[in-house]
Amino acid sequence: MKPDILINLMIPMTNPIKLTIKERIQETPDTITLRFEETFDELPYKSGQFLTVLVSINQEEYRREYSFSSSPQTDTNLSICIKRVTGGKVSNYLHDVVKTGDILNVFPAAGLFSPILNISNKRTLVFIAGGSGITPIFSMIKSVLAIEQQSKVYLLYANRTENDIIFKSTFESLQTKFSGRFNHLNVLSQASEKWYGLSGRLDQDTIIDYLEQLPVIFPKEANYYICAPTGLIKAAQQALTILKVPAANIHKENFGSSNNQEINPTNTGNEIIDRTVKVKYKGIIHSIFVAGGKSILKSALEENIRLPFSCEKGVCTACLGTCKTGKVEMKGNDTLSQNELDKGYILTCIGKPVSDDVFIDLD
Ligand code: FES
Incomplete structure (x- = not known):
């Protein structure tokens, strides 16, 4: 299919890669997945990494980083997840303008927020996410479950409402498929009356309660990956400090500070x-x-x-x-x-x- 939109790179910092949109998936009312025709061979990456998308809107160049939601171990096609940000030029453009068959210019994968996987690892990984911070964690969880067959994985995921939970049905399927190795818990701050799960703010005390109930003997020996807005990252960090988790076991990525707030x-x-x-x-x-x-x-x-x-x-x-x-x-x-x-x-x-x-x- 001939693309209608070719989003041009105006000032290249290195050679861009062109990705063709194969499919758009509406994950939640304000979140979409863009799945590309291209695969790992054309753009190598690790779980947890992101790519930088370049778009030209009204003759101005913008670049934004979006985490891979695909896993190099379990997904054939590359995909990223994009949450609509109020007033966000690029996220709104990607939501409202681009469509299947269009081409995006991107820069290669980057980022240090990525676990080192080893088939012989036998460990516990705890993931804590808020909102669209689930994207790199979704990729990581799929990879860990596929590669480290002796490792256990737990996910604590905070949202406002049930409609905001991204990848909900996939996490439920993973929990069934990897029963005994993967468990996840959703926490909603504005739960409806129909919600039977955990509700309230995911704060320091709630995180400690959750971790102390996990069937791991020493929470401080687990590895923690956190991707959330600043407030939740701080709460998680404080909880892990109280539980005496060594700093080397804590890995975090803050996405809340990069949402289109231009600072100098x-x-x-x-x-x-x-x-x-x-x-x-x-x-x-x-x-x-x-x-x-x-x-x-x-x-x-x-x-x-x-x-x-x-x-x-x-x-x-x-x-x-x-x-x-x-x-x-x-x-x-x-x-x-x-x-x-x-x-x-x-x-x-x-x-x-x-x-x-x-x-x-x-x-
Ligand atoms: S350009 Fe993003 S950390 Fe420097």
Whole structure:
């Protein structure tokens, strides 16, 4: 079928990949799945990762990251899930304009929010999600159940109403298929009278109650993956801290801060000294002048050096690099764990050099 809409990339940061929409699925009143013709072979990815979609609306380029809802282990075709955001240009465009047969330009898969799977693992994984934060977790759960046949998986999923529960019937089928290995619990904050499940806000105490009832001997030995708005992430983090779960066992992704709220990442720091940093990207070493207070990414883009990026808010990790020498400050980082920081990972969109010898490797 010849596509009616070709969504053009105006300023490429790297070669885009074209994906053809095979199917649109209305998951809930405000959530759709876009399933593509393409498969893992054309765009490799890991469960939990996202891709960046580029669209041109009224001659302006927008890029937004959307998590894969497909699993590389269980689904043939790539798919992403998109929740409509009030006032969100891109999500509304994808909901209202694109259709089956259209082509989207995307950047390759990225993101660190992904479990390392091993067929011999025998462990417990607990997933906590809120709203459309279920998308990467849906992908991960399918992969874990398929690969780690000795591991147990639990899901605690918060929504407002029953109509808002995404992938509800698939989770019910998975629970039947993997009885004894997978269990999930929905929590609704605005449940109707017909709802027989758990209702109320998913807060710190509710999470602790749930975890203490799981048939695992030591909740602190489980691995936790959390994807939710900021409030639920904080509640889950506090609950896990109270239960003395080591930080290394907690993995989280916050999607609430990236929903179309444009902030200027260059205005958040106090650093006022101008510096020059070196950045290696695609084998080329660039010298980039960073005026005091500006981020490395912003400075590079102003010099027309097209480094990779997407959200520009320190959320998506599309701009992830490794600081090989020198020191980079990232105020407000809530994405990279201490373990990742210790390995030298930095985000150029919120990173500012605080020494004169900064060398960053983006390859
Ligand atoms: S561009 Fe998204 S974290 Fe930097």
